[in-house]
Amino acid sequence: MTTTLSDEQIASFRERGYLQLDAITSAEEVERLRGIFDRLFAERAGWEKGRSFDLAGSDEADKTPVLPQILNPIEFAPELGDTQFRVNALAIARQLLGPTAEPWFEHAIFKPAHFGAPTPWHQDEAHRYDPGMDYEQLSIWMPLQPATVENGCMQYIPGSNRGPILEHRSLGGDPRKSALECIGDFDSAAAEPCPLPPGGAAIHHCRTLHGASANTTDIPRRAYILAFRSAPVPSANREMYPWLVGKTTPAAERAEAWRKRGGPLGRGARRIGEFTRSFAGKVKRRVRRILGN
């Protein structure tokens, strides 16, 4: 199954900043992905590396997250590399961003049943930590069950992709919260909800204002998102956004602590150390037994 956008769909994306597709992969693949993501979220995969965190809550180990996200889940489930979703999404990204478009990052978001928090209004571009570089970016958001207004489907402000970057702040003004919220001037009454079947897709430009409601239903709302960008070019006009300056989240602290402990090499070294100590202990005990003391 391959997906190609028509000229009308491409023109609509440029005009309105988002597109809705009924299918980007098969029902079988969606089922397989649901199993993988339910496992990853249950394990909080990548927690100690700061890859797994609560977007909207306090993000403490002993607190139930209200909007858990895993960044680059492919690190924890390499089988995610082999999907029709990925193949179709890259082809679509190249139609929309041009032939230089490449995978940029990916993430998965789980809105728990009954208490999954709303996703605040934001523009993805407001999250960029790479001043001095310019590129176009888009995200392809795929639900792993039906996405409805009640469980938190995506909602977009059409045409906002052609406007400026609006002012943002950390959610609720708390720089320890990972999510950003737009506090600039926009008309949330113009929002267009984008309900989808499982395996459908909502595609949005990095400047399109979007958000999603809380999940008030009995089923969790899961979404797997692939982000793409065009080839980056240096740009003197691109400065660090003020709302990112001084932002320190618990996830960033975990990532830093992980890096200081040596990252994956540190973990390998620790495991070798543990193994060596346990082996040496066994040898010592055996020698004592042989010597009779």
Ligand SMILES: O=C(O)CCC(=O)C(=O)O
């Ligand atoms: O899944 C959500 O609730 C939000 C996703 C989002 O903001 C994004 O994909 O850019």
